[in-house]
Amino acid sequence: MAPDSDVAVSSPAASETRGQRTHPLTAVVRGALFAVAAVVGLAGSVFSGDSWGRLSPLLSLGIALVAGLVIGMVVGYVGWLFTRYVIDGSELRINTGLVTKASRRIPYERIQSVDIAEPLVARVLGLAELRIEMAGGKDSRTTLKFLKLDDARDLRRVLLSRAHGEADEQPADEHRSIITRVPPERVMIGTLLSLDFLFAAVGSVVLVVLGVWFGGIVVLLGGIVPLATWLAQIVARRVLQQWNFTLSRGERGLRIERGLLSRTSQTIPVDRVQGIAIKEPFVWRRLGWQRLEVDVAGYAAHGDEQGGDSSSILLPIADPALAAAVIAELMPAATVAVPRTAAPRRSWWFAPIGWRYRWAGADDASFVAHEGWVERTTSIVPHRRTQSVELRQGPLQRVRRVATVEVHTPKGPVDADGRHLDAEEARALMLAQLERARASRA
Helix, strand or coil: CCCCCCCCCCCHHHHHCCCECCCCCHHHHHHHHHHHHHHHHHHHHHHCCCCCCCCCHHHHHHHHHHHHHHHHHHHHHHHHHCCEEEECCCEEEEEECCCCCEEEEEEHHHEEEEEEEECHHHHHCCEEEEEEEECCCCCCEEEEEEEEHHHHHHHHHHHHHHHCCCCCCCCCCCCCEEEEEECHHHHHHHHHCCHHHHHHHHHHHHHHHHHHHHCCHHHHHHHHHHHHHHHHHHHHHHHHCCCCEEEEECCCCEEEEECCCCEEEEEECHHHEEEEEEEECHHHHHHCCEEEEEEECCCCCCCCCCCCCHHHEEEEEECHHHHHHHHHHHCCCCCCCCCEEECCHHHHHCCCCHHHHCEEEECCCEEEEEECCCCEEEEEEEHHHCCEEEEECCHHHHHHCEEEEEEECCCCCCCCEEEEEEHHHHHHHHHHHHHHHHHHHC
């Protein structure tokens, strides 16, 4: 294989002696993405009746599409031409740049997980993006765009094997057992029954009726576009991204595969889980449904590129028995049945209704915090994952003799705070949590 040809990682030793390029069709994929961005950026103006000079709105969109595609492909080709990656005995190096050269070095021992994403255009062309998560902050993610799907899987296997100090031939997650598949229709029903979707849908209908009744088309467009965008984001994040959601058990941890238009394969290493949040929206509680979200070290600083933080979804919708079984996979000793310290009645100033549902507690395995009356949230943090504990008390809290206990974890959906508890009980809970955390880490 020539050095400038399509990537192949079936023989890792070859890439240790020369740099490898990603797939040449990377330029096409980036051009298509650039064109879509250009059209979306112009769509708002077109909906309000504007265009480019005397051009019609439709022609304006067409020009934006073609120009975005051409410019994107040129930029993508230049980027592809000057991007190479090298695998050697100790690290992965990704070299980029035409004018300003950059070399990203990724030691194998810092790799936490390697995921595969297939955006729609790349998926059509049989390509995939490799997302490498490392220990660190906001710059801990590195992406390699784009490889053949089989090559991406092979490179993922090589990187994970070397990160774990294994031979390259060691299979990674080839023998998986399915824990659950979430049917698409259940995801759709759950989305339709969520309060934010209902509010956006009802608001859109009300705006349409008012606009038609009073003839305020301009006002209608000003309100309906944001609501329609909100609805589209909800559907994209909760239906399209979670389509055919499959949770399986592998040698590296739990594997998640999801997506209708764009497909994602994600691995959650058990030893990187920092906490789990159980979400119970208002309508879902009547049906006995829950959603599980997880804090994973390395994912905290990255929002999903399509508008949400889907990398934190452990189960999009499940019954309590299944949710408990999945939690037991990651935290065998965790339970929500812990001794509880409830918020006192005098804390109603801070939450006139919600104070009744606030409590926090701990047992020998984990710290648990509960809150919310519209959407109830139960956060579970193992003691060994506690980064720090803080007792916070503002001026009004001092007047009401209450305080908040904050158990700090990486930024994410898990918010293990005991809010507005009795001040003395909160202090005792904080000191006890510090001791449990020290003992667990020891």
